[in-house]
Amino acid sequence: MSISQATVDVCNISEVSTNTRKAAKSNLNKNVIYLPGTDCAIKSQVSLSGHTSYRVGGPAEWYVAPRNIEMLQASIEYAKEQQLPVTILGAGSNLLVSDRGLPGLVIGTRHLRYSSLDPDTGLVTVAAGESIPSLAMEVAENGLEGLEWSVGIPGTVGGAVVMNAGAQNGCIADILVSAQILLPDGTLRTFTVEEMGYAYRTSKLQGSKLVVTQATFQLQPGADPAIVTATTKRNKEYRLNTQPYDKPSCGSVFRNPKPYSAGWLIEQSGLKGFQIGKAQVAPRHANFIINCGGASAGDIFSLIHHIQSHVQEHWSIALEPEVKMIGEFLAI
Numbered sequence: 211m212s213i214s215q216a217t218v219d220v221c222n223i224s225e226v227s228t229n230t231r232k233a234a235k236s237n238l239n240k241n242v243i244y245l246p247g248t249d250c251a252i253k254s255q256v257s258l259s260g261h262t263s264y265r266v267g268g269p270a271e272w273y274v275a276p277r278n279i280e281m282l283q284a285s286i287e288y289a290k291e292q293q294l295p296v297t298i299l300g301a302g303s304n305l306l307v308s309d310r311g312l313p314g315l316v317i318g319t320r321h322l323r324y325s326s327l328d329p330d331t332g333l334v335t336v337a338a339g340e341s342i343p344s345l346a347m348e349v350a351e352n353g354l355e356g357l358e359w360s361v362g363i364p365g366t367v368g369g370a371v372v373m374n375a376g377a378q379n380g381c382i383a384d385i386l387v388s389a390q391i392l393l394p395d396g397t398l399r400t401f402t403v404e405e406m407g408y409a410y411r412t413s414k415l416q417g418s419k420l421v422v423t424q425a426t427f428q429l430q431p432g433a434d435p436a437i438v439t440a441t442t443k444r445n446k447e448y449r450l451n452t453q454p455y456d457k458p459s460c461g462s463v464f465r466n467p468k469p470y471s472a473g474w475l476i477e478q479s480g481l482k483g484f485q486i487g488k489a490q491v492a493p494r495h496a497n498f499i500i501n502c503g504g505a506s507a508g509d510i511f512s513l514i515h516h517i518q519s520h521v522q523e524h525w526s527i528a529l530e531p532e533v534k535m536i537g538e539f540l541a542i
């Protein structure tokens with residue numbers, strides 16, 4: 211077996227002063243570093259299993275959770291100065307992080323929080339770290355339609371914008387007006403929805419060095435809050451009843467290879483309930499892999515490959531993962 215290196219998104223920002231550089235270099239010997247001029251801590255060797263919905267993953271070499279844009283910019287500038295690769299982490303609900311962890315600086319966006327909504331126009335602006343399910347409930351309670359489908363997606367706004375998250379015939383591309391993006395040179399730019407290159411569960415942000423800092427959505431104002439809230443809650447109930455939300459997972463593992471559903475192909479291949487280590491093809495929904503308790507990222511990675519080769523054998527269809535695998539995995 212050899213070791214393969216899966217994609218690690220790297221963001222670099224330009225110049226910092228020589229003094230900052232010297233201070234930063236000596237800082238790398240410590241377990242906790244404070245971003246220059248802030249109380250924002252960068253911690254070493256932080257386990258990522260607590261930051262992913264699979265509940266697996268080794269340590270981040272360095273981890274920081276900035277609370278505002280300036281701290282985010284400073285984090286990226288610091289990584290540039292130290293020549294550290296950068297990985298952006300939302301809620302970690304679409305990520306399989308290697309058991310070996312991640313080199314460089316992992317930036318968690320969940321503390322980037324604010325939202326403003328206008329019940330008259332239906333325009334909603336939210337920071338990247340806001341939770342999609344909470345947002346779906348908040349807009350519903352304000353009589354805004356358009357996010358009812360999203361309540362079962364346990365990610366952040368930033369992750370949803372990058373992934374073009376969707377469900378029940380709705381997706382982010384349908385409602386996004388624009389997103390504020392932090393560019394590699396450290397400046398902020400607003401991208402319109404047309405500039406995002408959206409297609410089924412993809413955007414041109416994936417694999418790029420662009421960081422989503424906030425998004426603006428156009429929702430439909432003027433609906434009865436009780437009705438929108440009831441629809442949103444019903445959608446949540448439906449998900450809870452049909453998908454294995456009681457066990458750690460990343461949701462759907464594979465994209466649907468149209469006209470088929472990946473779950474149907476996996477089920478027809480006889481793999482429902484199949485297990486490698488503590489990772490199992492969910493008995494309730496075959497496109498989910500669940501962590502039955504104590505699974506490693508390696509177990510899940512092996513199961514993904516097992517499913518792919520079985521479906522290829524039975525149907526001559528190559529299933530493409532929707533989950534992002536990051537860090538080093540043993541090649542199979």
Ligand SMILES: Cc1cc2nc3c(=O)[nH]c(=O)nc-3n(C[C@H](O)[C@H](O)[C@H](O)COP(=O)(O)OP(=O)(O)OC[C@H]3O[C@@H](n4cnc5c(N)ncnc54)[C@H](O)[C@@H]3O)c2cc1C
Binds near residue numbers: 297368377420421
């Ligand atoms: C139980 C369950 C059900 C799910 N159901 C659905 C569903 O119905 N539909 C669906 O589409 N998905 C679903 N998912 C998958 C997942 O929730 C979505 O893909 C979600 O949008 C990921 O958001 P996140 O914040 O967790 O992103 P992460 O998983 O943290 O990151 C995903 C990718 O986006 C990048 N990223 C995250 N934030 C930013 C940012 N601010 N700027 C730049 N890059 C960023 C990361 O680097 C990574 O490449 C489900 C997951 C689970 C666990």
